[in-house]
Amino acid sequence: MTDTTSMTDSIYFAPLLPWQQTLWTQLTSRVLVPQQSLPHALLAAGMQGMGKRAFVWRLVAWLLCRERHSHPLGACGACESCQWLRSGTHPSLQVLPIITMPVSVESANSREASSSPAKSSKSNKKSTKTASNTALTIKIDDIRALHPFIYQGGRGMRICVLDHAEQMTIAAANALLKTLEEPQAQVHLFLISDTPAQLLPTIKSRVQQLALQSIDPAITLDYVTHALGSTVNREAVGPAAIEQLLQLANGAPLAAIELARANWYSKRALWLTTWQALRSGKRSSMAASDYWQGQLNIVEFTKLSELMLLDIRRVGLGLNAVQKDLNLSEALMHYQPSDSALETLANSLQQTKMALQQNVQEKFGYDKLMQDLALL
Numbered sequence: 001m002t003d004t005t006s007m008t009d010s011i012y013f014a015p016l017l018p019w020q021q022t023l024w025t026q027l028t029s030r031v032l033v034p035q036q037s038l039p040h041a042l043l044a045a046g047m048q049g050m051g052k053r054a055f056v057w058r059l060v061a062w063l064l065c066r067e068r069h070s071h072p073l074g075a076c077g078a079c080e081s082c083q084w085l086r087s088g089t090h091p092s093l094q095v096l097p098i099i100t101m102p103v104s105v106e107s108a109n110s111r112e113a114s115s116s117p118a119k120s121s122k123s124n125k126k127s128t129k130t131a132s133n134t135a136l137t138i139k140i141d142d143i144r145a146l147h148p149f150i151y152q153g154g155r156g157m158r159i160c161v162l163d164h165a166e167q168m169t170i171a172a173a174n175a176l177l178k179t180l181e182e183p184q185a186q187v188h189l190f191l192i193s194d195t196p197a198q199l200l201p202t203i204k205s206r207v208q209q210l211a212l213q214s215i216d217p218a219i220t221l222d223y224v225t226h227a228l229g230s231t232v233n234r235e236a237v238g239p240a241a242i243e244q245l246l247q248l249a250n251g252a253p254l255a256a257i258e259l260a261r262a263n264w265y266s267k268r269a270l271w272l273t274t275w276q277a278l279r280s281g282k283r284s285s286m287a288a289s290d291y292w293q294g295q296l297n298i299v300e301f302t303k304l305s306e307l308m309l310l311d312i313r314r315v316g317l318g319l320n321a322v323q324k325d326l327n328l329s330e331a332l333m334h335y336q337p338s339d340s341a342l343e344t345l346a347n348s349l350q351q352t353k354m355a356l357q358q359n360v361q362e363k364f365g366y367d368k369l370m371q372d373l374a375l376l
Contacts, residue, residue, distance in 0.1 A: 011102040012061035017051045019215040040183035041207040045196035049255025100163035140171040157186045165191040166198035180206040233266045264300040278374035285370035298362045348372045
């Protein structure tokens with residue numbers, strides 16, 4: 001078995017996330033009962049980091065599995081169908097956009113936890129920009145190309161997965177409506193969306209949403225605690241740190257885990273020190289820019305800066321800082337940035353992200369951000 005095969009293996013046959021067990025039982029029991037089946041179209045939608053994609057790909061594997069009746073807890077992993085999934089060539093599965101086809105459980109969970117993967121190696125920059133741009137757009141020609149697959153009868157169960165469904169063009173969404181309005185026997189559509197509010201109302205009215213959003217906080221806390229262990233990035237992770245991670249991740253367990261493991265998250269105190277040094281004139285913006293370019297890529301630095309700005313705004317409004325492990329409130333006790341300075345830096349961060357899509361050199365982006373940070 002090749003390395004690629006073993007990587008692909010993990011997402012289709014990964015253990016069921018503990019907060020999804022009830023929904024899994026409900027859906028699989030419905031399929032196994034004679035004269036019942038799943039709805040024609042299902043929508044897995046909601047906050048990033050809840051495990052939508054992990055659930056959908058596991059369910060897809062089970063639905064296509066030839067031995068599912070004797071394996072109610074997940075695909076068998078050994079039948080012909082499971083072998084096709086492993087090879088990435090299943091004749092009864094179509095995926096849009098094609099770059100969202102599962103490769104590993106880690107990549108799927110990372111995509112679920114964050115819409116802008118923060119990788120530090122330069123080799124990933126081009127692919128990250130592509131993935132965040134036109135490569136995720138579903139066009140009308142993509143939908144039309146599915147029609148032979150959907151409308152050719154006599155081929156048994158067929159499944160279409162549309163990831164990032166909110167990025168369908170208007171024309172593509174209208175083309176999909178025909179399929180949703182004229183269900184075909186044994187054809188199932190799975191739509192996945194991090195921002196379902198961007199889907200056309202006509203699309204949402206014709207799909208049934210999966211109940212993936214409700215997670216027991218106790219289950220979440222236990223899952224994240226066991227997933228992280230006691231140390232991440234050479235730093236201790238105790239109960240208070242995990243509660244903070246979950247608060248920052250809005251209770252989404254996969255997002256909390258991704259955040260803890262992100263290289264930039266461990267540099268929050270360093271960001272605060274840099275800002276204070278810039279503001280006091282103890283360090284120049286050019287020196288700070290050169291230093292940080294050796295610490296994080298600019299995508300990671302913008303993520304870090306956005307998090308810090310969020311808490312600075314909270315303290316300015318008289319609220320408690322979420323990041324209780326930092327001396328942020330103390331740093332702001334005698335000095336509070338003006339609203340205009342906060343807005344300037346926030347706009348600069350957005351402009352930097354847009355500039356990166358145009359292949360602007362990171363050094364220029366870093367230099368500009370440090371100049372604005374010095375004025376904060």
